[in-house]
Amino acid sequence: MAFESARGQKSYVAALCIVLAIGAFLRIPAPIFSGANAPLRQLEALHPAPKFDGIGFDEGLYRGYVNSLIAGGLTAYPEIVDHYIEVQQKLTGSILPPVRFLYVFSAYLWHQIFGTEALVALHAVSSLFSILTLLLSTVFAWRLKGPAWALGVAALMSFAPTQIHMSQHALVDGFFTFWALFCLCMLWENLRSPGNWARLAAYVFGLCCLVLTKENAFFVFVALMVLIAVNRWLHFGGVTRELLLCSIVGPLLGFVVLVFLAGGLETLRTTYQLSVSKNYHLPYAILTGDGPWHRYLVDLLLVSPLILLLAIGAAFRLNRAQRPELFLFVFIAASYLVMCNVKYGMNLRYANMWDMPLRVLAFSQLAAFCAPSQRYRPLILCVAVGLVCAVEFRQYIILFVQYPLYELVPEGLLRALHILKSAPAP
DSSP: OOOSSHHHHHHHHHHHHHHHHHHHHHTSOTHHHHTSOHHHHGGGGTSOOOSOOSOOHHHHHHHHHHHHHHHHOGGGHHHHHHHHHHHHHHOSSOOOOTTOHHHHHHHHHHHHHHOOOHHHHHHHHHHHHHHHHHHHHHHHHHHHHOHHHHHHHHHHHHTOHHHHHHHTSOOHHHHHHHHHHHHHHHHHHHHHSTTOHHHHHHHHHHHHHHHHHOTTHHHHHHHHHHHHHHHHHHOOSOOOHHHHHHHHHHHHHHHHHHHHHHTSHHHHHHHHHHHHHHHTTOHHHHHHSOOOTTHHHHHHHHHOHHHHHHHHHHHHHOOTTOHHHHHHHHHHHHHHHHHTTSTTOOOGGGGGGGHHHHHHHHHHHHHHHHTTOSTTHHHHHHHHHHHHHHHHHHHHIIIIIISOOOSOOHHHHHHHTTSSOOOOOO
């Protein structure tokens, strides 16, 4: 995108800043406004606070882990893991393990710096990394397709319902999304500029952080390896020995850190074994975490119908010249193939990492629709993006502000949209 004048450049920068500011505002945790000073409290009326304001089961566990870390310090982490094993062995179902270390540790650091209570720190970390995901999505889109795409994707990401939802609760999935997207971005950069040691180091760092965040790192790792494998035919860039080595060293480094934090390899193995095996006996997982291979497509259609339909349309138009779009499509397809085959392990929260790739594909389809009108193409495209953003924001209001939706499972989504209704009282 070449700016025709300094005025056009200033208008673009202003538009991008406004879009990012709105996106960041929507991601501020709602409780901050009620406890703030008078000027900030005036903004509370504009902020779409979620109707569910309780503490979810997982949030309570994360708060407990952060409190344990605050009480005992980092050296006490093996004791935290041992306590989890002791508790988990007595339960019939699974509870989340403390080896999702980086999210817990980030909240601990927030507490150490600002002195906030554990749950407040967790909310702050979720909000911060949701904002960072928005910024990273904008930068990544710019690197993929240029400034015009960066603005369009930033707008679509700003109003993404599940992105905003993750920012309002102490859940790890939004935090995980940032690291997944960071690794994807660094892989693209290393493919496009082989042999850059700074980018290779950033790639290793991202993979390490991904492993330290959540066991879903396996899905991302598989998708990244598929991208490297298909590069032979799709020609995203250059695959070097250094890149292959870094793809192994990053996850291995994260795994080694987890071994030390857990207090040994056997302890870490037992932790994951209990977490996975007990999940097959958890009533909630059995009730909500299963379904056919197209379960994620159904859930995405309920939350972001226009985005999904536009992205599917773009997928049918893909050709070998559209390397950025192909890169993101292969990432979604490869990770989807693994994730839809996990028994009792499907939840739309895990698909949070597809939000940016889906919106790049959706913007591609909108651009294709507007292509015949050369003269008014920018204006029509802006209006089209604005309409999609309006629908996305309305979806967020319906699902999370008007209805107290917390878990992104089919029954809750169907009830929030009034597709599934309770039977009237006799």
